[in-house]
Amino acid sequence: MKGKIIGDILVLKQDVEDPETLLKVPGVKRIVKLGRIKGSKREPEVDIILGEGTETIHKENHCLFKLDVSRIMWSKGNTTERRRISNIANEGETVVDLFAGIGYFSIPMALHSPVEKIYSVEINPVAYDYLCQNIELNKVSQIIKPLMGDCREKAPKRVADRVLMGYIGNTHHYLDVALQSLKEEGGIIHYHESVPEKLKFRRPIHRIMKAAKNREVEILNKRIIKKYSPGVYHVVVDAFVK
Numbered sequence: 644m645k646g647k648i649i650g651d652i653l654v655l656k657q658d659v660e661d662p663e664t665l666l667k668v669p670g671v672k673r674i675v676k677l678g679r680i681k682g683s684k685r686e687p688e689v690d691i692i693l694g695e696g697t698e699t700i701h702k703e704n705h706c707l708f709k710l711d712v713s714r715i716m717w718s719k720g721n722t723t724e725r726r727r728i729s730n731i732a733n734e735g736e737t738v739v740d741l742f743a744g745i746g747y748f749s750i751p752m753a754l755h756s757p758v759e760k761i762y763s764v765e766i767n768p769v770a771y772d773y774l775c776q777n778i779e780l781n782k783v784s785q786i787i788k789p790l791m792g793d794c795r796e797k798a799p800k801r802v803a804d805r806v807l808m809g810y811i812g813n814t815h816h817y818l819d820v821a822l823q824s825l826k827e828e829g830g831i832i833h834y835h836e837s838v839p840e841k842l843k844f845r846r847p848i849h850r851i852m853k854a855a856k857n858r859e860v861e862i863l864n865k866r867i868i869k870k871y872s873p874g875v876y877h878v879v880v881d882a883f884v885k
């Protein structure tokens with residue numbers, strides 16, 4: 644059985660012969676089948692197999708994520724990265740999350756790091772609505788300021804000690820936005836990219852260096868998050884840009 648459990652919903656990747664038997668899996672109350680993930684807003688296509696409704700609350704790392712599995716994606720493969728980012732920031736930091744989604748990184752960071760402020764930008768109104776609900780659910784409204792719209796227009800400038808770029812597609816087109824969000828004295832960017840195996844980590848590092856122009860760059864960490872498709876990896880590079 645290929646699938647993942649999101650809240651009380653079992654999300655299958657393929658049809659199964661006897662879906663009723665899967666209701667015996669602990670915690671599973673509903674079953675849906677996932678199709679493709681569409682467009683830059685990353686919206687999934689979903690068929691309901693058993694049960695009613697597709698909204699649920701998923702718990703991970705002491706965080707609550709409310710989402711509708713038919714409208715919002717949840718990547719199980721990003722679990723380790725969500726945990727890693729949750730406690731990476733230092734006391735008093737200001738963070739800008741350029742691609743916040745429903746709060747995948749912002750919520751764990753607000754709950755588990757001693758940060759002062761997180762500006763979380765999200766372009767998709769549905770994801771933005773869940774982001775706002777998740778801020779309330781997790782009681783972190785003192786820390787997270789949600790901003791609705793394109794990060795190119797909405798991201799605050801020269802405020803951040805750290806910028807999260809948790810989106811893959813054309814993330815490099817937003818490196819200039821991330822660099823503008825950093826404080827004058829510099830800061831860290833967590834840059835995500837989907838990259839062919841051969842170019843892994845060369846291309847993302849090259850892109851960061853190119854965007855930084857004559858600013859000093861120190862690569863702090865690089866890791867594979869998951870295999871994205873055959874021969875293609877989702878990677879993250881942490882870079883300090885002065």
Ligand SMILES: C[S@@+](CC[C@H](N)C(=O)[O-])C[C@H]1O[C@@H](n2cnc3c(N)ncnc32)[C@H](O)[C@@H]1O
Nearest residue numbers: 684685718721742744747765766767793794809
């Ligand atoms: C798919 S989520 C990231 C997934 C996440 N890393 C996880 O752990 O599952 C990326 C989000 O970026 C948003 N997005 C894409 N382009 C954007 C832009 N230009 N400005 C703000 N948000 C954007 C999408 O709507 C989406 O909700």
